[in-house]
Amino acid sequence: MNDADDRGVPDIDRIPEGPAAPDRIGTGERMGDPATVPDPAEVEVPDDFREEIERLMALYPDRRSATIPALHAAQARYGWCSPEALRQVAAVMQVTPSYLSSVASFYDQLNEQPVGRRHVFVCTGVACHVVHAKRVYDAIAEEARVTGLEDTEVREFECLGACDMAPIASVDGRYIGPLDPSDAPEIVASIREGRTPLPGRGLEDSDYRLPWGGRA
Amino acid sequence: MEPDELLHELEESGLRGRGGAGFAMGKKASFLPKGSMDKYLCCNADESEPGAFKDRLLLQRNPHQLVEGILIGAAAAGANRAFIYIRGEYELQAEILDRAIREAYDKGYVGERILGSEHSISLVLHRGAGAYICGEETALPDSLEGKRGNPRLKPPFPANAGLYQGPTLINNVETLCNVPAIIENGAEWFKSVGTEKSTGTKIVSVSGNVRRPGNYEIELGMPSRDIVYGLAGGPPEGRRVKCWFPGGSSAPVLVEKDLDLSYDFETMAEAGSMLGSGSIIVVDDSQSIVSLALRLAEFYRHESCGKCTPCREGTNWTVKMLERVESGEATPADLDVMADVQTNIIGNCLCVLGDSMAMPVGSMIEKFRDEFEEHIEQARRRNGGLPLAAHGGRADEAVGSTAA
Numbered sequence: 001m002n003d004a005d006d007r008g009v010p011d012i013d014r015i016p017e018g019p020a021a022p023d024r025i026g027t028g029e030r031m032g033d034p035a036t037v038p039d040p041a042e043v044e045v046p047d048d049f050r051e052e053i054e055r056l057m058a059l060y061p062d063r064r065s066a067t068i069p070a071l072h073a074a075q076a077r078y079g080w081c082s083p084e085a086l087r088q089v090a091a092v093m094q095v096t097p098s099y100l101s102s103v104a105s106f107y108d109q110l111n112e113q114p115v116g117r118r119h120v121f122v123c124t125g126v127a128c129h130v131v132h133a134k135r136v137y138d139a140i141a142e143e144a145r146v147t148g149l150e151d152t153e154v155r156e157f158e159c160l161g162a163c164d165m166a167p168i169a170s171v172d173g174r175y176i177g178p179l180d181p182s183d184a185p186e187i188v189a190s191i192r193e194g195r196t197p198l199p200g201r202g203l204e205d206s207d208y209r210l211p212w213g214g215r216a
Numbered sequence: 217m218e219p220d221e222l223l224h225e226l227e228e229s230g231l232r233g234r235g236g237a238g239f240a241m242g243k244k245a246s247f248l249p250k251g252s253m254d255k256y257l258c259c260n261a262d263e264s265e266p267g268a269f270k271d272r273l274l275l276q277r278n279p280h281q282l283v284e285g286i287l288i289g290a291a292a293a294g295a296n297r298a299f300i301y302i303r304g305e306y307e308l309q310a311e312i313l314d315r316a317i318r319e320a321y322d323k324g325y326v327g328e329r330i331l332g333s334e335h336s337i338s339l340v341l342h343r344g345a346g347a348y349i350c351g352e353e354t355a356l357p358d359s360l361e362g363k364r365g366n367p368r369l370k371p372p373f374p375a376n377a378g379l380y381q382g383p384t385l386i387n388n389v390e391t392l393c394n395v396p397a398i399i400e401n402g403a404e405w406f407k408s409v410g411t412e413k414s415t416g417t418k419i420v421s422v423s424g425n426v427r428r429p430g431n432y433e434i435e436l437g438m439p440s441r442d443i444v445y446g447l448a449g450g451p452p453e454g455r456r457v458k459c460w461f462p463g464g465s466s467a468p469v470l471v472e473k474d475l476d477l478s479y480d481f482e483t484m485a486e487a488g489s490m491l492g493s494g495s496i497i498v499v500d501d502s503q504s505i506v507s508l509a510l511r512l513a514e515f516y517r518h519e520s521c522g523k524c525t526p527c528r529e530g531t532n533w534t535v536k537m538l539e540r541v542e543s544g545e546a547t548p549a550d551l552d553v554m555a556d557v558q559t560n561i562i563g564n565c566l567c568v569l570g571d572s573m574a575m576p577v578g579s580m581i582e583k584f585r586d587e588f589e590e591h592i593e594q595a596r597r598r599n600g601g602l603p604l605a606a607h608g609g610r611a612d613e614a615v616g617s618t619a620a
Contacts, residue, residue: 161269
């Protein structure tokens with residue numbers, strides 16, 4: 001039976017135990033077992049890792065702001081956002097691992113699967129696309145495949161913000177370009193041998209110049 | 217100078233936001249409520265618009281100018297906590313900026329009671345992790361709060377309820393880098409260059425099929441042709457400009473003859489496009505408009521946060537339809553459907569990410585429809601399909617023969 005309140009708005013019957021029953025919203029009860037915050041006493045976290053996350057949390061008015069920096073730190077340490085890495089971060093930050101997972105799954109640079117410790121991001125954004133970045137990516141991916149390059153993530157990446165150097169790639173964060181498909185063997189070989197790929201052609205190299213002579 | 221005077225000078229200068237929207241910076245700062253609560257300034261260094269790389273240069277070459285701009289901007293707006301949200305891919309730039317911030321702290325320009333004054337401010341560098349949407353003005357606070365970067369419903373605007381639901385001023389790197397010079401030389405000095413409504417200089421990133429890609433500082437109101445041909449050298453030998461994006465990949469494309477237009481906020485808007493972040497991508501006549509549209513749509517599909525249906529589904533369907541155009545499974549009637557999808561995205565989402573695909577893709581279909589149709593026809597023939605005319609000449613009757 002519907003009663004109307006004093007503003008004439010009918011009071012709608014609710015199913016008391018329904019999924020959207022007001023007293024259940026936000027309690028974590030709606031989807032089966034509630035997610036739990038790991039007990040710090042039960043999770044072993046290396047001291048320096050704990051200190052790093054605590055230092056990050058202290059930078060912000062709200063500790064959760066340190067989520068992305070902490071996940072970056074976890075990834076730098078463990079190579080990827082593994083369930084164990086998330087558990088450790090969650091224990092220090094006092095949040096649920098699933099919350100961290102919800103964040104990690106949103107961002108391109110955070111991986112919830114092991115992908116290799118070295119990263120080759122080939123930009124195939126629109127500005128690189130018109131100077132045939134796909135050929136560069138195909139050449140690097142093919143070279144990595146036939147030579148059996150291990151522990152390395154080679155992927156196409158959306159605009160890296162260096163369209164003046166197009167076509168470009170970021171190798172472990174170092175921007176190199178402009179690239180040609182013929183650079184692929186040298187890039188792959190230098191990653192395998194632990195050398196810096198294409199010295200002098202990286203944005204951070206002091207003598208770096210664009211092919212027409214300008215600075216980037 | 218007192219905060220009121222700073223604010224007045226910034227408003228007077230007519231400095232417009234350099235991130236894309238072109239909103240007056242002084243006015244935006246004046247929207248923050250007065251009072252002694254925590255107020256925030258976020259410097260948006262999440263530059264991820266395809267074609268834009270001006271902020272990267274500023275961060276890399278002159279980080280102190282940005283730090284100074286942030287301090288002045290924060291003083292004008294009464295903010296006591298400042299953050300720089302830098303995109304995760306900019307590792308080198310983050311390192312450089314981090315060093316500059318530490319130097320500023322060591323000198324006492326940032327921190328508690330700056331240089332013995334009553335004013336205190338903290339400045340934190342925050343690295344993102346690869347999401348285009350986090351450069352959006354309401355997704356940025358969410359991301360900085362440690363969440364997925366989903367845009368929020370506006371209003372309330374960040375000036376009233378932004379970061380941590382507090383009053384927040386969000387400005388682009390280039391905007392803030394203009395601030396120290398305006399305060400030092402005065403609003404009149406700044407206004408002496410540019411047009412009446414687009415004051416000052418602007419860094420333009422020119423890329424794509426040009427001989428001298430790079431960042432160029434220009435006076436707003438300069439003829440576009442002088443930028444593309446004069447500064448950037450125009451397309452390679454023997455090539456012509458087919459189309460160009462005047463404001464990054466989100467801007468509707470313009471064609472060769474539009475190069476005669478003056479490069480400023482108003483003229484670009486009147487021409488049906490936008491100046492945006494001031495990133496010109498030049499596309500020459502060797503490029504296929506279909507594969508360009510497809511690449512563009514794939515980007516926005518990938519970067520859509522998935523919160524609003526028109527954007528999430530619209531970007532996905534646009535990619536699928538363009539793939540059919542590319543492979544020759546489409547008919548010209550599909551172009552009408554695709555154009556219709558674009559109009560259904562525009563204005564129907566919390567943020568403009570969907571619009572950012574819909575506007576350029578819509579403009580390409582409108583301006584290069586012949587090429588789309590020719591591409592479909594040729595691809596069909598390559599696949600051994602009958603020309604559309606064999607179905608009685610009506611494009612839509614051929615739909616039955618296409619793959620669903």
